[in-house]
Amino acid sequence: MAKNTRGGALIHQSGFDFLNALKKHNNREWFNANKDTYLHELKQVEAFADALLADLSSHDVIETPSGKNSLFRIYRDTRFSSDKTPYKTHWSGGFKRATQYRRGGYYFQIEPGNTFIGGGFWGPVADDLKKIREDIAFDPAPLRKIINSKSFVNIFGSLQGEQLKKVPRGYDAQHEGADLLRYKQFLLIRRFSDEEVLSEQFRKEAGKTFAAMRPFFDYMSEVLSTDSNGL
Template identity: 80%
Template sequence: MTNNPKIHTSGFEFLQTLKKNNNREWFNDNKTVYQQELVSVEAFADALLALLNSHDVIETPSGKQSLLRIYRDTRFSKDKTPYKTHWSGGFRRAAKYRRGGYYFQLEPGNTFVGGGFWAPVADDVKRIREDIAFDPTPLRKILSAKPFVSTFKTLQGEQLKKTPRGFDADHEAADLLRYKQYLLIRNFSDEEVLSDNFLKEADKTFRAMRPFLDYMSDVLSTDPNGLDV
């Protein structure tokens, strides 16, 4: 199973069956199957990390350690089902000059590869907004580039309903200033995920994020004069 670092049909079949039997008794009875499929996903994550490290520097040491637990935290959720019905993992970029991260989620009918800034701290959001307000041209150039549009279509993430306090409501970049998250997301069909080409396409998606991540890294790690902060 691990000789071919791809997502196998059996892995999706396990998730579909888990979705219909999302309880501890069923999961414990089928834990051997889960562990077998997990090995396959770990192999995929290892292969994806190797490709990612060929064009970026990643702090996450292994594909296995990139994977998020399948067990849900139900303490503060109305949904008390104990297990996630997807495989997922994330890779952290290394050093303070490489900001942002990479993420993948594998789920029948809902697979996507993404990245960016999921929960930026308030100081980071402030710095990003100030840079956009000063000159939105560099970011607009990245977001309108053909490779970006063909891969992600548009920048995604939660937004304020109004222009944030301290910025002119009529600012030319008011649409960008409202963002609270900065996410790049590419969706994949089940057919694409289960194909032999998915690993390559996932890495290609990560590569397409670099102009955006590099722009954000520059904003968050240097001052307006280009000096380290």
């Protein structure tokens, strides 16, 4: 098995092989028959998540205590879904930023053909969303400067997330930040090819991607921890 000369964990081809096989045989009988393989590959992903956490902790305060605790269960909740397959066909995990002033989080998903590193605000509560929109309405320049920066565009392309079709009620449809006011989610996503994921550089690139989110998170932390008087 390959070793990472940089001292961090790797994503292995065997993990992709397991996920591809699971996608073809997504049933409890097959999964139970291959449980030992699943547990082995899960340990590999836990080691990768531990390495990511160590990288994150060098530049942010993370509440998630370990790589193992960051991982989401592979078992799907099918109660309210038309898709009754019992298992996810990817590895994924998230890291929560600590304290109320560091809202938002980091996310990773590892899946053949669909791996990405992400972060931001998937479902901001109504009060947070209102604060963000009020700050954009007051002056969209700070956020626009971040998402239009060369480094942001090179890594993330553009700000992503679900948007309203129109500017929300109470805001000027002709506002210079109208495009930003329509966002309901604020997501930063960088996608990786399978070749990139299986390379020794992936952990390093994943860490760099998380670090590149800090200007965005710093902006959001200030917006969400400051009242209408700027205090």
